[in-house]
Amino acid sequence: MLNRNINRRRFIKSVLLTSGVVAVATRLGVTNAHALEGTSVVIVGAGIAGLGAANLLGKQGASVTVVEAKPHIGGRLLTDWSMGAPFEVGAGWIHGPSSDNPTKQLAEAVGAKYAVTDDENAVYFDVEGYEYDEDEVERIIDAWEGVLDHIDNTYEVNDPRSLLQAIKDYRPAYLNDPGIMWAFSAFTEFSKGGAIEKLSAPLFNWDDAFEGADVVVTSGYDEILKPLADGLDIKLSQTVLSIDYSAKEGVVVTTDKGTFTGDYCICSVPLGVLKANKIKFSPELPKDYRNAIEALGFGSVTKLALKFDEPFWDIETQYFGITTEPKGRWNYWLNYRTFSDENILLGLSVGDYALKADRMSDEEMVEDALDVLWNVWEDEVGEPIQIQATHWATDPETLGAYSFPQPGNSKSDFDDLGDPIDGRLILAGEHTIFDYAGTTHGAYMTGLRAAEFIIDEES
Template structure:
């Protein structure tokens, strides 16, 4: 395009100019030019790749401002890592389960807008078992937790270069790694929070992100109910996995999905970090090395969930969580008791970090058998088999390839935040992995989507 209004680096285009440019004689934006008829049918102002929370938030904000937006989604449903499965009779949150820190959290507002009923999960209501089923006193848990916080503080005070969290602990307090209660906390708290294993987490930055206030809540009508206001009046093309994104300063983008080409002025790419790492989506030209390096460097963690439904409850129904100090770090060491907020007799087990990555290679039934072994350690060998189960395996999902991003040793906050700089004023990244402050969360994804929408609005009037 030779339009003089687009010659400055930070230019603002009028949308009519863009469309004129796209459809004009000789205005070939790509090596796959569309026919005029196709272009007329397909052309939009902005293409959003991915209908997860980030993509839908960006699309909704743009639609509200009158932009023509098309969302291209690889799967047959919207929501991405926000997905509620009701087949067990209660909401199994395959991906995100909690609104972390609901006070001041924009996701709480979305939940309120659909009158979603919430339930505050009580972190203080728990039984923790050793690996032989012996119960650990609350007092021990409280004291060991304080010890662990002291170890983390000592790490902060002692080192001025990065290393893995495991190495740092070994250096300041080697006994912490040997102590079964502390090992359990490292896994059930830190590895679950971050998705990364302590061998890979940055000792410097693993816990430097920010949180909203308030005790975590689950949504009794399903977490995916918050998608409804985001999806209103937004055009989403499902079953359209994008495989190629061509972008050029001043010339807009051509996005290829399902053998079709779609043209727009700008593209918001919310492909998860795991997908970007896999290089299954090609960029032409190749991404600048400042972005590619971050994709390669950042950690993508794993969390496996198994919801097991039983005929009746053989566990104390009023206790929120059961912890178990499995010998393998990360192996089913935390269980959420559905009976505290539902009539269904469901225990939801969590495996995290390296163990989650390993277990997800197995068939579902083997994963459930592994989880049952741990439940039997807690409640006895005579408990029955589950009537039904559901298992998540995000590392095997080709459109996620992991659970959420984490700060790997050597990463810096800028490795997340630098994604926020548009590439060639046409390609804008969003998604949970593009914000250090709130990465690995639904609200982080949402806020990144709003940020991307604002960037588009700055570029296209």
């Protein structure tokens, strides 16, 4: 996801938050291999949150079992190499890869290789497929930034308006300006994972970010998980059906293949899985948790990688932005030639269009995306020789991409989800941390936070 960081509040907030991250890092360095001897923990989900928790608890001597529905670890952090260059099925960028970013720390530990992506190295096209000139690009970006600034400067945090409503109230003409609407879609809907109709105007841009220009991991993003998973007892291909935390002495986790018991359970399944009530909790989750799960937004982002024999595009340009109807339809493309030898264009559908794209067959998706490319490059567009497509909204173990604040949500709707329930069930995952929701580092931090709770309880 793209991170166009223009929020002026962010600098101050990130200085404040760095201290929290440092605290976690300190704990990671100081391990007591016996501290949790005799303590058992069942962790549901082998994404970065679950693996992060399992790794920290295991290092402290806990007996940890990780239960994962898919036949592989990683969840929304998964790299596919079948095209010769990394196709990141879920997370693609390390956002803000400064040295205090926990994901960057994991990447450094495996000697990852990166390529900086440059938002400015982009060419934008109008709805007819003609390139916008510099003045027009400036006008579009200024208009987009102007709305964000206006909201930033005038909205109370509890204002109930959506981003769409905010645009309508401030500059209604923008709604009929395809270029400006493209910017809201390609930048904001992509970054936040939800349609502007559904994003909370005051909250969508209030989250936090680490410093530094975003990078892609050219050695493969999911490599960073290997040291976390090393030595863990991970039960793959087992779907958790119920979590019973009614007994004071522990938790019973039942899967389609068996039962696991522990003193604690960390449940790191995605928000989509919780929304769909795919796991039966006994007793049911407290009302405020259920309300927050229902209220938070969970949209999708669809990725389609098309590999060609020859490039028909300028191989030096990193991004191609294409104004499309309807909004969100394959409107942003990443050129792999800027960091690999493969002739791959990675197209993105975002906002509500992503929900539609996810339901297309791969063939329909390719046809739909090629239609957008033809509008710009016409008959220069070749036949793809290989494709990779994602369908996150219909993936039964995820049911969407990442969480976002809807009108009426508060920051605590995210953060309070991470509060332990009855001292033995803890929810973790990217949806349980407002400041870093929708990121790998946010998810990882929630896994560490859940583990910290257990360490503190037992010490």
